[in-house]
Every structure is written in C-alpha cells, then in structure tokens.
Amino acid sequence: MVPTQYYLILSAVLFGLGAVAFVFKRNIITIFMSIELMLNAVNLAFVAFSQAFGKVHGQVFVLFVIVVAAAEAAVGLGIIILTQRNRQSLNIEKVNLLKL
Amino acid sequence: MSTPILDILWIVPLLPLLGAATNGLFGKNWPNKIVNTVALSATGLSFLAALEAVREFFAGGQQLVHKEFFDWIVAGSFRAGFDLQMDQLTVIMVLVVTGVGFLIHIYSTGYMSHEGGYYRFFSYLNLFMFFMLILVLAANYVLLFVGWEGVGLASYLLIGFYFLKKSASDAGKKAFIVNRIGDFGFMLGMFLLFKTFGTLDFTQLFAKAAPWSHESWGVFGTFTVACLLLFTGACGKSAQLPLYVWLPDAMEGPTPVSALIHAATMVTAGVYVVARSHILFTHSDTALIVVGTVGCATAFFAATIGLVQTDIKKVLAYSTVSQLGYMFLGCGVGAFSAGIFHLMTHAFFKALLFLAAGSVIHAMGGEQNMLHMGGLSKKIKVTYWTMLIATLAIAGFPPLAGFFSKDAILGEAFQREGGWHSLYVVGLLTALLTSFYMFRLIFLTFHGKQRYDEHHVHVHESPWSMLGPLVILAVLSIIGGWLAAPSFWGGEDHFTAFLAPVFGASHAEGEAALSEAAAHSLELTLAVVAVVAALIGLLTAFWLYLKQPGKPAEIAKSLKPIYTTLYNKYYVDEAYGAAIVKPLLAISTNVLWKIIDVEAIDGTVNGIAHGATATGDVSRRTQSGNTRSYAVWVVVGALTILIIVFWPAIRALAGGAQ
Numbered sequence: 001m002v003p004t005q006y007y008l009i010l011s012a013v014l015f016g017l018g019a020v021a022f023v024f025k026r027n028i029i030t031i032f033m034s035i036e037l038m039l040n041a042v043n044l045a046f047v048a049f050s051q052a053f054g055k056v057h058g059q060v061f062v063l064f065v066i067v068v069a070a071a072e073a074a075v076g077l078g079i080i081i082l083t084q085r086n087r088q089s090l091n092i093e094k095v096n097l098l099k100l
Numbered sequence: 101m102s103t104p105i106l107d108i109l110w111i112v113p114l115l116p117l118l119g120a121a122t123n124g125l126f127g128k129n130w131p132n133k134i135v136n137t138v139a140l141s142a143t144g145l146s147f148l149a150a151l152e153a154v155r156e157f158f159a160g161g162q163q164l165v166h167k168e169f170f171d172w173i174v175a176g177s178f179r180a181g182f183d184l185q186m187d188q189l190t191v192i193m194v195l196v197v198t199g200v201g202f203l204i205h206i207y208s209t210g211y212m213s214h215e216g217g218y219y220r221f222f223s224y225l226n227l228f229m230f231f232m233l234i235l236v237l238a239a240n241y242v243l244l245f246v247g248w249e250g251v252g253l254a255s256y257l258l259i260g261f262y263f264l265k266k267s268a269s270d271a272g273k274k275a276f277i278v279n280r281i282g283d284f285g286f287m288l289g290m291f292l293l294f295k296t297f298g299t300l301d302f303t304q305l306f307a308k309a310a311p312w313s314h315e316s317w318g319v320f321g322t323f324t325v326a327c328l329l330l331f332t333g334a335c336g337k338s339a340q341l342p343l344y345v346w347l348p349d350a351m352e353g354p355t356p357v358s359a360l361i362h363a364a365t366m367v368t369a370g371v372y373v374v375a376r377s378h379i380l381f382t383h384s385d386t387a388l389i390v391v392g393t394v395g396c397a398t399a400f401f402a403a404t405i406g407l408v409q410t411d412i413k414k415v416l417a418y419s420t421v422s423q424l425g426y427m428f429l430g431c432g433v434g435a436f437s438a439g440i441f442h443l444m445t446h447a448f449f450k451a452l453l454f455l456a457a458g459s460v461i462h463a464m465g466g467e468q469n470m471l472h473m474g475g476l477s478k479k480i481k482v483t484y485w486t487m488l489i490a491t492l493a494i495a496g497f498p499p500l501a502g503f504f505s506k507d508a509i510l511g512e513a514f515q516r517e518g519g520w521h522s523l524y525v526v527g528l529l530t531a532l533l534t535s536f537y538m539f540r541l542i543f544l545t546f547h548g549k550q551r552y553d554e555h556h557v558h559v560h561e562s563p564w565s566m567l568g569p570l571v572i573l574a575v576l577s578i579i580g581g582w583l584a585a586p587s588f589w590g591g592e593d594h595f596t597a598f599l600a601p602v603f604g605a606s607h608a609e610g611e612a613a614l615s616e617a618a619a620h621s622l623e624l625t626l627a628v629v630a631v632v633a634a635l636i637g638l639l640t641a642f643w644l645y646l647k648q649p650g651k652p653a654e655i656a657k658s659l660k661p662i663y664t665t666l667y668n669k670y671y672v673d674e675a676y677g678a679a680i681v682k683p684l685l686a687i688s689t690n691v692l693w694k695i696i697d698v699e700a701i702d703g704t705v706n707g708i709a710h711g712a713t714a715t716g717d718v719s720r721r722t723q724s725g726n727t728r729s730y731a732v733w734v735v736v737g738a739l740t741i742l743i744i745v746f747w748p749a750i751r752a753l754a755g756g757a758q
Contacts, residue, residue: 093726095727096726
C-alpha cells in the first residue's frame with residue numbers, strides 16, 4: 001500500500017504548481033485551470049486522509065468540493081466569455097478597470 | 101367631585117403645561133381667540149384647582165400634606181421624587197401665583213392683541229406658570245430646583261420675546277447668565293445639605309437639622325456655609341446685590357411679563373426659598389445677618405437709583421429690587437412671616453403698578469420716557485386711579501397693603517436686639533425714598549403740563565380686558581394688608597398666626613420681650629414714624645415736580661457728580677464689564693478659543709483626520725486594481741495563515757533536523 005505521505009507530497013506539489021501558475025500566468029483560462037488544480041490537490045489530500053484514518057468525512061468533503069467547483073466553473077466560464085466578448089482579449093492585465 | 105384634588109395635586113401645575121404645549125405646538129395659525137381660550141382656561145382651571153386644593157387642605161385640619169407621585173431619581177440611599185407638598189406657606193404662594201397669574205393672563209389678551217407671535221407669548225407664559233407652580237409645590241430641593249431653573253428659562257424666553265431687537269435678546273442672555281452664577285451657589289448648597297443630612301426632602305431634612313446646635317456669628321459651620329450658598333442662588337433669582345443687574349434690563353420684555361415674572365412671582369422665589377429653609381437659616385446667625393444686611397443694602401441702593409430714572413418701567417424695576425430687599429430684610433431679622441407677607445402684598449401692588457404702567461405705555465403708543473408724558477390723569481382715569489392706589493400702597497400709606505407689610509418688617513427689625521437698629525434706620529430712609537420716587541413717577545406721568553405732541557400721540561384708555569385686572573388688583577392692594585393689621589389698629593396679626601405652623605418657634609426668637617401696652621405704643625410710634633417718612637417723600641416729590649418744575653434740573657446741575665452717578669446706576673454694569681466680562685472675553689478669545697479650541701481641540705481632531713488620510717494614501721496602494729496583485733495577496737495571506745497554524749510543527753521539525 002502506498003504510504004499517506006506520498007499522496008500528501010503529491011498534493012502539495014500539485015497545489016504549489018497551481019498557486020505559482022495562478023500568480024504568474026496571464027491568460028485567464030490558465031489561471032482558472034490553476035484554481036481547479038489547487039482544488040483538486042486539496043481533494044487528493046482529503047481522500048488520502050480519509051483512507052488513512054478510515055473515516056468517510058474526507059470523501060464527503062470531496063463531493064462538496066466537486067459540486068462547488070462545478071458551480072464555480074459555470075460562473076467563472078461565464079465571466080471569461082463576457083470578458084472575451086467585451087475586450088477581445090483574455091489577458092488578465094487588460095482587466096484593470098478598477099486600477100488606480 | 102369624587103377624587104380630592106389633593107390626591108391629584110399634580111393637576112395644578114400640569115394644566116398650564118398642557119396649555120403651553122397646545123398653544124406652542126398647534127397655535128401658530130390659530131386666531132387669537134382660540135389661543136386666548138386655551139391659555140386662559142389652562143390658568144383659570146389651574147387657579148380653581150388650587151382653590152379647591154386649598155379648601156381641602158383647610159378641611160383636612162391644616163396638616164402638612166405630602167404626596168409622592170413617582171420616583172424621579174433613585175440612587176442608593178438618595179431619592180428625589182416628584183413629590184408635592186402643601187402647607188400654609190405653599191397655600192399663599194400657590195394662590196398668589198395662580199391668582200395674579202390668571203389676572204395677568206387676562207390683561208395680556210388686551211395688551212398683546214396687536215403683537216406678532218401671540219401664540220408664542222401665551223405658550224411661554226403658561227410654561228412659566230407650570231415651572232413656578234412646580235417651584236412652590238415641590239417637596240424637595242431637587243424638584244424645587246427644576247422649577248427654579250424652569251422659571252429662569254421662561255424668563256429668558258419672555259425677556260427676549262422681541263428677539264429681533266438686539267437689546268432684548270441681550271437682556272435675556274444677561275438674565276440667564278447672571279442667574280446661572282447664583283444657581284451655581286444654590287447647587288453647591290444642595291450638595292452640602294445632601295452630604296451632611298443624606299436627604300433633600302424638606303420634611304426629612306428639616307427634622308434632621310432641627311436638633312443641631314446653633315452657629316453663632318462668625319462661625320462658619322455647615323449651616324452657615326449651606327445657607328450662604330443657598331442665599332447666593334436667592335440673590336441671583338431675586339435680584340439682590342451684587343447680582344441684581346439683570347432685573348432692570350429684563351424690562352425689555354413685554355410689560356405683562358415684567359408684572360408677572362419680574363415683579364410678582366419669579367423674583368420672589370429667592371425669598372420663598374429662604375423662608376422655606378428657615379430652619380436652616382435660624383441655625384446660623386451669620387447667615388441671617390448676611391441676608392438682612394444684603395437685603396437692606398439692596399433696598400437702599402436700588403431706591404437711590406430709582407430716584408433719577410426716566411423710563412417708567414426702569415423706575416418700577418429698581419423699585420422691585422428695592423422691595424425684594426425689604427423682604428430679605430424681614431427674613432434676615434427672623435420675621436419670615438413678615439417677609440412672606442410683604443411678598444404677597446408686593447405681588448398685588450407691584451403687579452398693579454406694572455400693569456398700570458403697561459396701560460400708560462399702551463395709551464401713549466409705546467412711549468416709556470416719563471419726561472415725554474405728563475397730564476395724563478384726565479385722559480386715562482381708571483389707569484390713573486388704580487395706579488395711584490398702588491403707589492399709595494407701595495409708599496406705605498395706611499390703610500393700604502404696603503403700609504402693614506412694610507411696617508411689620510421695619511417693626512421686627514427695630515425690635516431685634518443687637519446691631520439691627522442701623523438696618524431699621526436704613527430701611528426707614530428707603531421708605532422715604534420709595535415714597536419720593538413713586539410720587540415722582542405719578543406726578544411726571546399723570547400731572548403737570550403735557551409734554552407730548554398731541555398730533556402724534558393719540559391718548560386712549562385701554563380696553564376692559566386690561567382695566568379689569570387693574571381694578572381687581574387695586575382692590576387687593578387696598579384690603580390685602582388687613583390680614584395682618586397691627587394690634588393698635590384694632591386688628592390682629594392673622595397672617596403670622598396663619599403661618600405659625602410653618603415658621604413656628606423660629607419666629608419669636610431674639611425679640612425683646614415687651615409688655616402688651618409697651619408693644620402697642622412702640623408699634624404705634626414706629627407706624628407714625630414710617631408714615632411721616634412716606635409723607636416727607638410725597639411732599640418733596642410734590643414740591644419738586646409740581647410746584648417747582650424747574651427745580652429738579654437745577655438740583656441735578658448743582659449735584660452733578662451725584663446725579664450722573666445715580667443716573668448711570670453707579671456704573672455697576674460698566675464695573676462688571678471691566679472687571680469680569682472684559683477679562684473673561686479676553687481669556688476666552690486668546691486662550692480658550694485661539695489656543696485650546698483651535699490649537700488643541702481642533703488640532704487633535706484635524707490631526708487624527710490628517711493621519712487617517714496619510715495612512716489611507718499609503719495603504720490604498722495595496723488596492724491597485726490589478727487582478728494579479730490581488731492573486732498574490734491571496735496566496736501570501738494563505739501562506740501566512742499556514743505558517744502561523746503550523747508554526748509549532750515547523751519549529752519541531754527544525755529542532756529535529758538539528
């Protein structure tokens with residue numbers, strides 16, 4: 001059986017990649033994907049803990065996260081489409097109406 | 101009537117308050133008639149309720165009636181409730197206030213009929229009645245103080261009734277501020293009494309105070325200090341030296357106000373408080389001597405100023421100050437009932453004098469300078485005769501009210517042992533001056549040549565709504581004194597006997613014991629001396645102002661320094677201005693305003709605001725509007741929280757690694 005630490009390390013790596021991509025990428029879709037990546041990294045950790053402690057709570061949480069992620073994807077993609085229509089660009093630097 | 105009025109005694113002050121509220125809130129667009137109805141029925145019903153309460157009081161065996169209606173302030177052992185009480189002293193005050201007040205309300209409907217702000221005037225007047233009744237009915241010092249301050253407020257509002265006139269609004273402020281000085285002393289006195297006796301309820305306080313030892317002259321014990329502080333308040337409200345300066349200026353108000361507030365009722369509140377606290381005052385020789393001396397000095401001082409004033413209302417104002425001095429002289433010699441007696445008769449004849457003066461002013465179309473009147477007696481007969489009666493009364497001619505009350509005070513002063521004889525002499529001299537300036541007023545106004553232009557001034561008698569109260573007050577001024585006619589006159593001192601349950605034993609103390617016959621002859625002698633003094637005053641005025649009309653000006657010229665000093669009221673206002681107002685103004689402007697207010701307070705407030713702006717200037721850069729920077733902040737925040745949460749684990753790891 002694979003030890004729990006391995007899952008956790010993978011989860012942390014995935015989360016770190018997501019965070020780095022979230023900060024440094026310019027394309028909104030990529031940023032969006034990195035958010036999904038972070039969410040799923042967390043899901044992985046949940047499932048791993050659930051397995052390790054033999055409890056079902058973690059899996060229930062994962063289901064919740066998936067549902068929320070789906071809703072978030074719907075809203076987020078809607079925003080992205082509107083951004084594309086309004087600005088003909090998906091560059092996050094261009095979304096700066098509130099900039100000083 | 102099913103409920104006795106005494107059980108709902110609050111109805112007496114409440115009715116005027118309702119009248120004030122109704123007129124004040126809704127009266128603006130009402131015709132005068134409705135405003136009249138509301139105001140007059142409020143005061144009239146209050147008067148009837150007071151009469152009924154007094155009747156029940158007598159029917160109930162004349163015991164002190166003490167009613168607790170509701171708690172107002174309760175803190176620890178301290179309780180100040182809305183408690184009203186009725187005893188013989190209250191009976192007199194309540195009847196004077198509601199009765200004279202009602203008459204003056206009637207008069208005002210005539211006098212004020214052409215004035216703007218009619219509803220406002222009656223609303224204030226009713227408000228005054230409410231507070232004055234609270235003052236006289238209160239059963240503890242705290243509630244009394246509510247009325248005390250309230251009448252001050254009503255006085256302020258009514259003095260400044262013509263608020264567009266700067267002198268009127270200034271006079272209102274002056275009255276309010278000068279009174280505040282006295283009130284400060286009054287409050288300190290209350291605090292001291294509470295600290296010493298643990299209660300401010302009259303009955304409890306006086307019961308606790310009675311067994312305390314007497315403080316002789318020069319001893320500054322609790323009683324002396326408390327009484328002197330209370331007397332400071334009384335000085336402010338009753339216009340005694342050195343706080344009398346507001347009363348003459350208060351004549352800027354409409355004349356009915358001068359009659360009601362600044363002659364008959366409010367200004368006597370100080371005398372009432374001294375009489376109400378007589379148990380405290382009789383415990384301290386010092387306090388009594390101060391009260392008597394201040395009263396006597398004020399009586400003389402104000403009378404001298406009254407000699408040369410030319411404004412008809414100013415003469416009456418100084419006369420009021422002077423007469424209030426008499427009342428305090430009476431209280432000071434321990435003759436509280438004589439002081440209250442003079443208070444009552446003075447309420448009749450001084451209200452009458454003011455109302456008659458108002459009628460004269462009305463007739464002259466607003467002229468107040470007596471030098472521009474003269475020869476009015478034929479034209480306004482009712483006013484003339486009623487005013488003459490009041491003048492005879494105040495000058496002390498028998499058998500009018502003032503003779504008896506003034507004589508009672510002077511007699512008591514004479515019979516007190518110790519240094520009181522000098523006060524008697526000054527009081528007698530003041531009686532002479534009073535007679536002189538009052539007849540000067542009568543002769544200048546009603547007799548002699550007419551000194552106004554008939555084409556400009558259409559002299560007319562006032563309507564009956566104004567003359568009616570004059571006549572009633574004239575009758576009261578004639579018969580009011582008979583309540584306490586001296587014994588040689590075949591009368592009996594009903595008044596003192598009536599007040600005996602209130603003033604009790606504190607009265608007779610210090611009087612030289614005389615046999616009845618000796619007392620008779622002494623009273624008779626004193627009365628004759630007083631009448632002679634009044635006659636001298638009358639004849640001097642007659643000679644100077646009717647026989648030799650040129651003489652006063654000559655005398656004024658030959659005694660120019662004295663004359664100008666008197667005419668300028670001893671420059672007291674100027675002295676106060678230079679000694680108190682100017683320095684205060686300078687300190688306020690240069691220190692309080694320019695340093696404390698602008699630099700310290702505004703500086704602090706503005707400094708905080710500037711600090712907030714500066715902080716905002718720096719911190720708003722975090723809100724760049726750049727989406728990616730927000731993303732960074734989120735990550736940084738998440739990392740920070742993670743590090744904080746896992747800090748022990750991280751430290752353990754680091755430790756383990758070593």
